[in-house]
Amino acid sequence: MSMPSAVRHINEVRVLDVVFRQGKVSRANIARELGLTRSTASSIVASLTEEGLLVEDNSEDDKSAGTGRPGTFVRLNSNYGVFIGADIGVGRLTVVALDMEARVVAQSQSNFDLADADPERIIQQLVKTVKSLTKSLSQTHTVRGLCLTAPGVIDRTGTILRAPILGWRQEPILDKLEKVLPEDLPLAAENDANAFAMAEMYRSKDESTDTEIYIFLDAGVGGAIVNSGQLLHGQDGYAGELGHIILGDEGFVELATISGSFESFIGREAVLARYRFHGGSAGNIDEFASAARRQERAALSTLTDWSFYLGRGVATLTSIFNPARIVLGGPVAMLYDLCRDQVMANVRQNLLDEHPIPEIRLSKLGPEGPAIGGASMLHKRMLSVDEELIYRRNRPPAGR
Amino acid sequence: MSMPSAVRHINEVRVLDVVFRQGKVSRANIARELGLTRSTASSIVASLTEEGLLVEDNSEDDKSAGTGRPGTFVRLNSNYGVFIGADIGVGRLTVVALDMEARVVAQSQSNFDLADADPERIIQQLVKTVKSLTKSLSQTHTVRGLCLTAPGVIDRTGTILRAPILGWRQEPILDKLEKVLPEDLPLAAENDANAFAMAEMYRSKDESTDTEIYIFLDAGVGGAIVNSGQLLHGQDGYAGELGHIILGDEGFVELATISGSFESFIGREAVLARYRFHGGSAGNIDEFASAARRQERAALSTLTDWSFYLGRGVATLTSIFNPARIVLGGPVAMLYDLCRDQVMANVRQNLLDEHPIPEIRLSKLGPEGPAIGGASMLHKRMLSVDEELIYRRNRPPAGR
């Protein structure tokens, strides 16, 4: 590991991180923040400016400086480039572009036929969508990376091990994507629930929480776990299948998956089935929610049952993880607003008295969440130390 | 962050790590392994040797070198010092000493009255035990750290938030310990189940697994989760309460904790209660195991039920974590040997077909596991980069 470059790399990343979080900051402030000397901070800022990542910003708006010489401020150069998040959803492709400051600067959707989801064709359509999106940006922005997200288990190499919704198995999606994109473009692939979690987490720039859990309620129930800012993937990438937690002998609905699972109690089909059980009838969750809002008895009973098992599941996850926060997302999550107190009561009932209760809240992200999350992961990577570069064992086998 | 010292620190730690894992290794091999030049490796080895951490070892046993000049080997200096693990167990104090090569070199137990477990007195007794243990070693070894372990929730600061078994609450145990020990001795504190997990993990030096889960079956059921070599603590230190996972409406036994919890199905009391339910009678687990081994009908039925819920719990944890391995420990764990196939069948039944099944095995560690684990954590710290030293923000406020 080369000594000069490693420390320099670490410090560059840390400077970028400070600038990202503070928005507009003087060299002296960077130095103070990181425990560097002003001269070092200046040198690093100069490097990064030359590379195009930073620009000077001496706009006169708020130089609230008190005494002494005012600083010369720098900020991230939002024209440096964009990160692309490309989500393969349920019959829908969503592509977003995030700029250097992690703001969505462009977005695009297109549909595909779920019944005939040939990987090659989907990739083609995806690339087309990406290209049309980047064309409008390419005058000012360079594409600095692309992250693919999909509803399935994805391993470290970017192979989709299985994606039941798309009908894919053992699909080396990242390899295929690599072949039709510019050579040097950094690529990544991630499960959609994991990406959604990253999007949600990345909004709140505070990294003070140790553990957060994300639960996505749709027909099925998925999830993601973030520990110290890192996603838990497990050995093969299967981690986070929170819908398959077993909470009882028999769910409210018989699913193709596992009997008595979390999702067989609180997923969309479970809600509608339970509603029918109580004598109600609704074609979708919105109808059911309306019935609940007008205090219809069958709907309220259904909500009570739903709360019971959501509370049981949340309590179980709390026992395991002691998370600071549990975030609910997906189309069914909004039911939580209709029965917060019941859920919290059930959570408490299923934990020991002194056990800390996590904050539970609803996600504000919509269907473009996974795409934003994928792009956020690339953005985060830019602000993270490249461990490979520091802990490289076995120097690169020269010319093989 | 000072540039020279940081890289040096990283490289020193990496050299120590290589030497620890390889046992006896030449400078050239260290250089190759780490991608350093031989000159750099030599320089670092010289520093570490001067510090007393390494010693030359040119014993003639196995210099299986082929062609070329043979290397001069170094190994860890086992006389450099020891790490102490001190466990407060159920009426029993266990103290172990680990040498530089993570081998147990001394061990000592003593009992205390659980009904009258005054923290001050326990600490006094513990320190006495530690001192008598280290006295015999002090001729050759310096004490390099002490880790306290206890059956309770311990926060980042070393305060025991609650330890029901000991009857302690909000006990700043590490602060109190610090006052009666030499000033500069590095101290740590950890939950006993977490420490047990570290002991188990540290034996197998291969770090290739991403996630491992440890379940401890006694009267209660505890656990620990290791991800990328790191323990999951959660927000306040409560993580790993696997016994409180909820798997059904009602357990085999009514516990003071939570109805339908994992431990109310598979803990010691649950086993014995279920055995009585099936018409058997046993005063402890060993008696029950004997009955099962002689194929007694009631015992076999109990085992079947036990397997059912152990399988359900393991499947739930597998859905959440996708671990490479689940290790069972504690006095009740050995029942697993009597019904492996049943458990595995139940695990499979509660997972989707393609879901990877973790290896399940029994721990080989006995009651001194937590103490060994605590000491192992200190040993591991010696081989780990001190992030504080590298990512220090806000340089130390001089002279305050």
Added chain:
DNA sequence: TATGTTTGTTTTCAATCCAAACAAACGGAA
């Protein structure tokens, strides 16, 4: 004995950060 190979050391060099000194830019006091 000569040759090739591998090891460990020495020397030289480049990169980096820190400490200290300095010039510049500002506010406020005299």
Added chain:
DNA sequence: TTCCGTTTGTTTGGATTGAAAACAAACATA
């Protein structure tokens, strides 16, 4: 207005480190 203190950014010199290359040493084999 002028002077002084404060803060900023830059420059210079010093120290530490790792890499690269050259070299001497130690061994096996022909």
